[in-house]
Amino acid sequence: MRKVARSERTYRSLAIKNRLIFPLRRKTAQRQIIQILIIAFLLPLLFFIIPAWGQSTSTNKNFKTAPVELNGQALFQVAGNDQTNLTAAKRAEIISSKLEDILNSGESIEVDIDQQNKETILRVNSNYLLTVTAIDVKGRMKIEEQAVIWKYKIEEALELAQIESQPRYIFKVLIISIILILTALALEFSYRFFEFKISNLFEERYPQFVNYLPTIF
Structure with missing residues (x-):
């Protein structure tokens, strides 16, 4: 019991x-x-936060660089321009603003490389975008090669941004x-x-x- x-x-x-x-x-x-x-x-949210980290300036060949962005996505880094007294951050801001205006215009996109006065220039829809300088180039790459790389990056970024801005894609x-x-x-x-x-x-x-x-x- x-x-x-x-x-x-x-x-x-x-x-x-x-x-x-x-x-x-x-x-x-x-x-x-x-x-x-x-x-x-x-x-x-990391897809939006991580690109924001690229906003801080970095150094390329002892020159400060800043990211050119479109819709919060960093495309490439540009250095300052001593000839026009532009800092890297200010130059990147101007280029980014131009890309935003091109995107908002809704026009078809055509990026060209132009040689003018021994300078390599990128144009979008025949409008001036930027000049590729020697301090923009990494390593032993030539200015013309850097311009080609940026050309394709700009084209891809603008085309993708146009698709993502469509109501059908957002829905x-x-x-x-x-x-x-x-x-x-x-x-x-x-x-x-x-x-x-x-x-x-x-x-x-x-x-x-x-x-x-x-x-x-």
């Missing part, structure tokens, strides 16, 4: 203990799921984002529902084994 009484008291204490353990484990699991959802939601991205969020929420609620059902089932039928379940799952 004493052994039976002791075993009953042991089962009761385990059941009480498990009632305290399970809610705590559920809250811990829920917090982990919420953290995962927050990370999944904030991850796309598509919005729909995909909503679907991903709803899917994540559905998975979270499904997990919480089945975890709650399973925990209650074992608490009712096998209270003596409940304390081992959290380590298994």
Whole structure:
């Protein structure tokens, strides 16, 4: 009789203990799921945050450089222009502003390389954009080679920006984002529902084994 009484008291204490353990484990699991959802939601923001880091000036051949940007995306680095007394940051700002104006115009894009007065010039739709200087060039690359690289980068960036600015593209991205969020929420609620059902089932039928379940799952 004493052994039976002791075993009953042991089962009761385990059941009480498990009632305290399970809610705590559920809250811990829920917090982990919420953290995962927050990370999944904030991850796309990196695509906007990382390009912003490129706004700080860097050094190329002991000359300060600054990024030319379009829609928050860094395209390439330009150095200052001593002939026009332009700092790297100011020169990059002017070029970026011109690219924004070209994008907002909605016109078709044609980037050309022009040689004028022994200078290599990039033009967009026959309008002056920038002059590629010797201090813009990295390593042993020639000015003409650097101009070709920038030409293709500008063309690709403007074409992509035009596509992304279209209402159909924005609507598509919005729909995909909503679907991903709803899917994540559905998975979270499904997990919480089945975890709650399973925990209650074992608490009712096998209270003596409940304390081992959290380590298994």
